[in-house]
Amino acid sequence: MAITVTLDIMLARRKMRSKELSEKVGISEQNISLLKSGKVKGIRFETLDKICRVLKCQPADILIHEEDT
Amino acid sequence: MTIQTRAQNIERISKIARSVCELGILIGIAACFFVLYLLFFNPMTLDVIIRQHLIAPQIPTTINDVVRLGILVVNFPPILLAISIFILARALFVNFLKSEVFTHKNAQYIARIGWIIVSITPIMLISRTLNTLILTINNPAGERHIALSFESADISAVIIGLLFATLGHVFYEAVQISKDNEQII
Numbered sequence: 001m002a003i004t005v006t007l008d009i010m011l012a013r014r015k016m017r018s019k020e021l022s023e024k025v026g027i028s029e030q031n032i033s034l035l036k037s038g039k040v041k042g043i044r045f046e047t048l049d050k051i052c053r054v055l056k057c058q059p060a061d062i063l064i065h066e067e068d069t
Numbered sequence: 070m071t072i073q074t075r076a077q078n079i080e081r082i083s084k085i086a087r088s089v090c091e092l093g094i095l096i097g098i099a100a101c102f103f104v105l106y107l108l109f110f111n112p113m114t115l116d117v118i119i120r121q122h123l124i125a126p127q128i129p130t131t132i133n134d135v136v137r138l139g140i141l142v143v144n145f146p147p148i149l150l151a152i153s154i155f156i157l158a159r160a161l162f163v164n165f166l167k168s169e170v171f172t173h174k175n176a177q178y179i180a181r182i183g184w185i186i187v188s189i190t191p192i193m194l195i196s197r198t199l200n201t202l203i204l205t206i207n208n209p210a211g212e213r214h215i216a217l218s219f220e221s222a223d224i225s226a227v228i229i230g231l232l233f234a235t236l237g238h239v240f241y242e243a244v245q246i247s248k249d250n251e252q253i254i
Contacts (some may be wrong), residue, residue, distance in 0.1 A: 031254040042253035 004064045007036045010055050025050040076168070082095050083165040090159035097152035101145070108137055123200045128214055129208035139203040150189050157182050173244050180237025186230030190223045 011021060022029040027047060033041050048059055055062070057064070074246055107115040116132045124130060161178040171173070194217070201216040208214075 014195075027254055035254055040252050040254050041249055044253060047254055 002068050005038050007062045010062050014055050056061045083162040087162040090155045124204050130204040143199045147193050149186050154185050157212035171244055176237050176241035179232050183230045183233025190226050
C-alpha cells in the first residue's frame, strides 16, 4: 500500500507504549498493533483525532504517502 | 430487543428449521427407497401410483418394466434437487446455530438454494412432458400423447428462486463490506 504508518516512531518519541495508547484512545491493543504494521484497510477520522490528541502530533507525523515503485 | 434476545431467537428458529430440513431429507430419501422397493417387489402398486399422479386419468397408458424404469429416470432428478435444497438449508441453519451468521459461505448457500429452485421449474416441465410420452409410447399409433403443462406454481417457484438467488448475492456483498469495515479502526 502507498500509505505507510509511522506510529511506532511517534510512540518511541513520546516514550509511550502501545498498551497505554490503546487505553487512552479507546481501541484494542490488537488494533493498534494492526495499525502499526499497516494491516488495516482504513482509519476513521475520530480514531485519528484521538491518536493525534494523545501523541500531540499531526496526522502527517504518523501517516506518510509513498509512491508505489 | 437486546442482542442476546435476538441471538436466542435465531438459535430457537435455527433448531426448528434444522430439524425440519433433516425431516425433509429423510422423507425424500425414504420416498426414493420406497419407490425402488415397489419397482422390484410390488410393481402393480407402483403402476397405480403412476397412473394416479403422473398422467390424466382419461389417457390410456401401457406400462411395462422399461416404462417404469423410464418414469423413474425422468422423475428422480427433481426429487434429488429437492433433497439438495434441504441439505443446503440444513447446512445454513447448522452455521446459524454455531453463531456463524454473517459469512460468505452462508451467502453462497442462500444463492445456491435460489438457483436450484429456479432450475427445478424447467426440469419439472420436461419431466411432466416426458411422463405422458413414456406412459403412452407403447400405445397403438394415434393413441400416443405428449402434453406440455405449465402451472402458476411454476411461475411462483421461479420468482421465489430468483428472490433467494438475489438475496444470496446481496448478502455476499454485505458480508464483504462488513469484513472491510472490520479492518477500519
